[in-house]
Amino acid sequence: MGKLVTEMLKGTLEGIVLAILAGRPAYGYEITAWLRDQGFSDIAEGTIYALLVRIEQRGLVDVRKVPSEKGPPRKVYSLNAQGREYLEEFWRTWSFLAERLEQLREGGE
Amino acid sequence: MGKLVTEMLKGTLEGIVLAILAGRPAYGYEITAWLRDQGFSDIAEGTIYALLVRIEQRGLVDVRKVPSEKGPPRKVYSLNAQGREYLEEFWRTWSFLAERLEQLREGGE
DNA sequence: CTCACTATTCGGTGTTGCTAGGTACCAGTA
């Protein structure tokens, strides 16, 4: 994809990850793989891990270490109450932006 | 609004401004006022001017100076062919992202 | 023992929007 997606992901990637965690607990490697599968072909692994650290420090997720059969222990993240609240705020902001953009798209053609 | 919008605007604000210019030529002060009117209450003037400089340097817009009755001359920007192309690319990227997010929103509830 | 896959971490880079100031031009008013 390229630079356009990269810039657009700023701010939304966080919401995406939180939305994933709202569905089920998950760990970094898994999330990265899932995103790549969904078409975010150029998401960098390091990006996801950094993001996870960030949302952990903000207290939006709970973490527990789970041993893996195939490698180092996994850090499994799950959304907590505060995270769910934040996610709703994210959806509100997203809706606002999406509405404005949809209006612009229609008006411009 | 707050930090959430700020981060989300990274990457999309450029598209928003290009979409505005696709409708009609406009100048910085005007664009800022219009955005504020549309609910982007905390868009900084400096941000728009910096963005306009950027897209001009990339050759996405044409510029001409128009004298104003009430102040310094206006720099009126209009979208050129290259800008229109870039805007379409922007819409494609936006659609991709919006689809993924919509899926996530539905799946998560 | 080396390779590949799983899994996480970290330092440095570039882009972007915000903050907070400044410049300049004009009209109305005390």
Added chain:
DNA sequence: TACTGGTACCTAGCAACACCGAATAGTGAG
């Protein structure tokens, strides 16, 4: 005259975020 306020633009420095590249570590296959 001096001052205020609206119009219009520009700039330097800052913080946040995604990327890149490399490192570390565990496991199983060849």
